[in-house]
Amino acid sequence: MSLAGDYDLVVFDLDGVVYLIDEPIPGAAEAIGRLRADGTRVAYATNNASRRAPDVAGLLTGMGVPAAPDEVLTSAGAACAVLADRLPAGAPVLVVGAEALRTDVRDAGLKPVEAFEDDPAAVVQGYSPDVGWRILAEAALAVRAGALWVATNTDRTLPSPRGPLPGNGSLVSVLRTALDREPDLVVGKPQPGLFRTAASRVQSSRPLTVGDRLDTDIEGAVAAGMDSLLVLTGVSGPAELLAAPPERRPTYVTADLSGLFGDAEAARIPVRATEIGGWRLDGDGRLNGAGDPVDALRLLCGSAWRGEPVGAASAGARELLDRWGVSRAA
Structure with missing residues (x-):
């Protein structure tokens, strides 16, 4: 089963997830259209107070993301x-x-x-x-x-x-x-009200929240008792995720919304294994190997959230951590 297939409602943040200001994020419309085609209900919860719900729905529809005003909740x-x-x-x-x-x-x-x-x-x-x-x-x-x-x-x-x-x-x-x-x-996120309202409107029993910010979307989902997916298309990046306190830790992380249709276990964090996707954690906890950066991030979340130092044992790992702005242990 795909990640999204285990949920009966997906609640999307907008800025940084579906669009940036007025520019659609590549692949977002296709992903949401696929969810609808699969019969999964969707809702949109945004902290941006500069547009009313009908205007947000119209903006989304103009971007190729069909949306009704009653699917949009604004702060x-x-x-x-x-x-x-x-x-x-x-x-x-x-x-x-x-x-x-x-x-x-x-x-x-x-x-x-x-x-x-x-x-x-x-x-x-x-x-x-x-x-x-x-x-x-x-x-x-x-x-x-x-x-x-x-x-x-x-x-x-x-x-x-x-x-x-x-x-x-x-x-x-x-x-x-x-x-x-x-x-x-x-009123808005990280308060759980928007998420709970979205779920109650359609009597969802298993909702998933998708966001780009740990301090609003993910913290709000945790407060609402919902599973959450962090996509790396907006504000929060790998360094912030590695340093996240428990109340800001998502259930999953993917590069973008296409991850909704992959294997749920390939996105779940933290990872308890020591080797995934060409990356491994050596005995001293340092990252080694090469592969998909999101796999490396998932692997490191497990050790970083246990309070262990983040280090690199290969050139590829060093380059990746430097690009993320993550301080490397000696």
Whole structure:
């Protein structure tokens, strides 16, 4: 059975897994289409609050990934649902973020505002490339005066074809510094709510989460009690995986989404064997041989997660660890 064949729902992160900003990742559309053809249900859970669920579904469909709005869960939608539960209808909410977040606030029965003088009951903060000092200043005044501060997510970066760019977490840090406090509530990943909602919507009994970030996607899946797959097409790389604490360790790792259709045991981590795919761990724990880099990574996860030093005993292993930016033991 393939890796995906053991699950009845696959929940995908988007940025870094399916696309980078607005550019589809090669092979992603084909992989998701194959899952659908095999009868596996799919859902999408994103921390990016700059698009509404129908807009995300339209973007995906335009990339050749058919998606319905009810298959998309966004941190913006989740944040507005929380605010609607906590505030009276029509309450003013100061929006730090994109127009999509303002629309979600309005759809939740609340009133989006943009100034401290509007006496906001809450501040909701989500990613937008247009967030600037003026709106952050209004938000700081509102929170200091007692407004509830809700962040859609705290991702420090978001992936792009040019490399990682500042994410909503970097913008949240501006207010955190100015106010010397944390948000009252962070709704998106790594909180497990988006994943649990996706599973409950289709009554999934065995969901799999696929993500590119250990600190959001994988940690959120672990918190939700779900198996997870880390794909190496986005933010988290081999060095971060080798250093991952238990709450950020995925069930599987593959280079990209094509790994969904390979043997599950060929992607599972940690590996208890000492030799796989042309690589082996010598008696002193050093990596030796040559082969698929993902096999080497899986092999090293087993020893690194046991607290053993990572070393190299061959030229190929040394080159690989250097490329990953992993410090080699003497």
